[in-house]
Amino acid sequence: MDRCLLCNKEVPVRFTHADRRFMVCGDCNFGFYDRDVAADVAAHFTTFQYDHDPDEILRHSGWKRAIEDIRALKPDGVFVDIGCQFGEFLRALAPYPYERVGLEISTACIEYLKANNLADTIYDRDLLALDVADESWDIVTMWNVLDLLLQPLETLQRLQRILKPDGLLVIRLPNLSFHLPVKKLCNTLHIRDPSVLHDTMYSVRSLRLILERCGYQVIRIGPSPLSDRDPSQFGHQRLHIRAGKAAMQILGWFTSIASGGRSTVHPSIIAYARKP
Template structure:
């Protein structure tokens, strides 16, 4: 483990705001960025995602992907309209077992992926026949100005060096190429984490896991814009992400129909708040971001 400074402003001044699953979460006193401090060193972080991450989530990955298929299709359709090239070259960073890439390829995209997990990478190659490299994007030696779009599905917050990775992604994109990112909304997840701790025990027994998600970095609508501006991206647009169907993470023991109803209501409320605030407030559980080189 190592103590780290804020990647947005460089300040070493931070205070612990909560302990999340035995991990200390810090708040930068200068710019307000949320991040894990201390955290795993870069090599240890990459080793975890190379060998241990998919073991921890074995058995639920397919359900997570199936729950996101409609969102995958929606995003690919929007990306098709945004890019100004006919080659439709797409790179998925942290592509996992390759389900998103397979869908992209089936819809006519020239698809490539990078994935640290050797197990997931082998699956993507052998089962789907995908072109996937088992390295981080900054070590994959990919061609400059090559891709029309690069996607990161719930990956950016797990990285040890997001500034390095984003600068490399910008190098790989063609001029006016499109970056797509989906990340947990830290404002939502900090609130849920604090609420979960206040729940009476009989309600906690109905919840198998704390449903909040906080990893190496916690991005809000403001801080995701800051890091993208810092790494040279422009025309940044942030939205509440539609929620995936059901409860693929098995965080609750409630009936799946009840979970779907709750998610539908959350979608409606978060979108209403977004529009009524003229795009100033984001209370959805995840954010989706589009940006250009």
Template sequence: MSTIPTVRRVVAGVCPSCDGTDFSAMSVPERGVTIAICAGCNLYINLRPTTATDAADAGVYDAGYHQQMGYDAEDARKIVTNGYRLQLLENLRAPGAFLDVGCSLGTFVEAARRRGWDAHGADISADAVEACRRRGLRATVGDMRHLDYPDNTFDVLNLRHVLEHDVQLWECLAELRRVLKPGGLLYLEVPCVDCIPVRRKHERYVKFWHDFHCYWFSKQSIRNILGQAGFTERPLPRFGRRGLANPRYLLWLAHRAVMQATERATYDVSVWEKTA
């Protein structure tokens, strides 16, 4: 496993996903980003990223950030839909120790607690962690490379729209493996360049190319990276056995299936097992 910072590898001409050396370039002036695109695996790499740590040090994730980004909006609805995600995941793993990495204001942690999980959250923002604690949730300050938990603690890690925020992919994934039990699961959502909106508009799909993102993944590149990091993909049931008597859950599943089948979802969802 490489210990070289991945953006430096690209500057040196090597893709962190496939070791490819053929890159093209793209710029999104509205976002102030310059992007290298690997011809081998279609991984998009921000060559001038503002990392999560840099942003935190600059006070970006202060008390107003989560409200500005709308993370406090429709709180009750988010708890319900996050519960649906857990309901689907429970077809693979019974409730156990759960950590939401990048927990923000804690809606996923709250959803997990309500469903009987031993639920915890971690976030780089001290303000977000304090907000979680005010609502009675267990949360700690930490990023993907620094999680304040013992080895082999969690049955499931939730990582939704977080991995793309850190330059050091290998260090992040090594730390996630460390706190995950053998056979534990990583639920992962990342921005996906294979979707139709990105393929049609490319750099003109401005809202997709966030300047705080270090990476935008293709399905191939994220699978290359997770495989190299010691994870094995597990199929996530499209429907599963749980909750099928709930019409709202069925509607959510149907909408999710249509978005994925038509390639309109701008993110990729996958589940990974920690292997020996």
């Protein structure tokens, strides 16, 4: 048995996939793969071959709304997108009066970001290896990044120090409360499994817990609109996939409202938090 990163209790294995054990803490609702045999994430993403055209905007759904929400809280300042890939989000930020900063470890992405001048500053290494003074940044976004990190606590703690007082952190993630039941159901029915379970997985509850543990004040956590992309390669033009996604989103919003924001079965969640 491994121990929960958040409460240090021993947690049971839920399933094993490719020799890696996936565990979920019943108290925190925090899920994670066996860390002892975890792949070297940094090495993986440094050379990762993204399969899409850099000029194609893939992750834009929900960004317009998120940018509006962020602008209402912080209309200007140093805005850092961590794990910015080919700079799709930095591009979306271009019309606004932010100093744009991108952090990325993929060599191919860094070259593209520099060649296309997509940020005022581009950092080319992991946050934990970065030499940045405390209280330097106003806003940080992590779009589907935290769940791929093996050191989420250390990363969030470091970010908390780098943010200025009242600095804003926005995190989007796949929701454990959706993806784990879907995986179980598909395995039981022996049907194709669209679930996404990454190195560390969060629900509304565990995301709130880790943010508070790292010194943030949570503003809100709730459902995040799904991307237009079809990450499971079911064929994004197919009508029943779109209909299924729409139904999941409605159910996600309904469960969020019905629980008073404490939980949701929406496939993706987004958190807004501030440094006190």
